[in-house]
Amino acid sequence: MNTLGNVEPIVKSSLKDLYALLKPRVMWLAVFTAAVGIMIAPNQNSFFLSLIILLCISIGAGAAGALNMWWDKEIDNLMERTSGRPLPSEKISSDDAFVFGFSLSIFSVMFLGLVSNWLAAFLLGVTIFFYLVIYSIFLKKTTPQNIVIGGAAGAMPPLIGWVATTGTISAEPLLLFLFIFFWTPPHFWSLAIITKDDYAKANIPMFPVLYGVEKTRKLILLYSVILTVCSQIIAFTEIGGPLFFLLSNVLNAVLLLSAVRLFRIHKNGEYEREKRFFKYTILYLFLYFGFLVISNFFKTFSADIPLNWPNLF
Amino acid sequence: MKQLDLNRGSGNIKIGILLFIVVALIFSVTIVKLKQGALMQGYDHIIRQNMLEKNDE
Structure with a gap:
């Protein structure tokens, strides 16, 4: 045996x-x-x-x-x-x-x-x-x-x-949580539009598979707007500041513009726009968090540049 | 049979390195925490005043 x-x-x-x-x-x-x-x-x-x-x-x-x-x-x-x-x-x-x-x-x-x-x-x-x-x-x-x-x-x-x-939970990290939370749908759905046939084959009910590309583009725009709003709130907390406000809104402007342009196309070709949008969302997140670090890094070193919001209240 | 032993030998070395890294990590964290003033003693039989004060900080 x-x-x-x-x-x-x-x-x-x-x-x-x-x-x-x-x-x-x-x-x-x-x-x-x-x-x-x-x-x-x-x-x-x-x-x-x-x-x-x-x-x-x-x-x-x-x-x-x-x-x-x-x-x-x-x-x-x-x-x-x-x-x-x-x-x-x-x-x-x-x-x-x-x-x-x-x-x-x-x-x-x-x-x-x-x-x-x-x-x-x-x-x-x-x-x-x-x-x-x-x-x-x-x-x-x-x-x-x-x-x-x-x-x-x-x-x-x-x-x-x-x-x-x-050791404690405070508002700022919760806002960062919300920020990535609202960033995920535009990021992932632009990828899901490109690969939707793949998802359909595997029987996964991704949004574009169930409701089509146009509706997904609409939601990408909606979430981009919510993301931008969330970004404004972060800019006015302790971890934000004037410099961060300016830098982050350059990113937001490009994001909204790309989302609107995505929303405006009504044909389904090679999904070039989606590919570019997907890549931009990664760059967006990377730079956004990078700007947070830069803004907070300078705060600890120079008191001359107005990096904190003035105390109005 | 020789090949099997060789394969097993290289696996053992990998696991050895891994375990060494884990030990080194825990040891270094211990040293750093002690240098920062973490207490080395725990509550064993009696509650000691100096530990209570430390926890209150």
């Missing part, structure tokens, strides 16, 4: 595959926004502890990505855009992916709690849970509002970074 007969072939996964399992692009976006949350928060920690806090949030974000890929293996296989991911291309086994994602989640939450505080750790845990269970398992395949509600998970990193640094 051959005792080795039923042994499954061992999948040798390389470090590169494990890295791809973390959804690097989404993870780096989370790292960036979390870093900004840490940097602009009052009561700064030492540089070393801030770095460790950022590391914990990055690992948590990557773990959430891995768990999402573990659950989405079948769908990812059906879609062209995602068929190259490590699970559908069988570079990593399903079980390995789950163990990897799960243990990293536990590690990141526990370590963040030990390094900073348990409120931040709790928020990180909730975020991972929300992304896997609420978004990936329940919402994604059931409602066209999937990415709107699910976007809450992606909006958490700056809040977690802020709470890990200060």
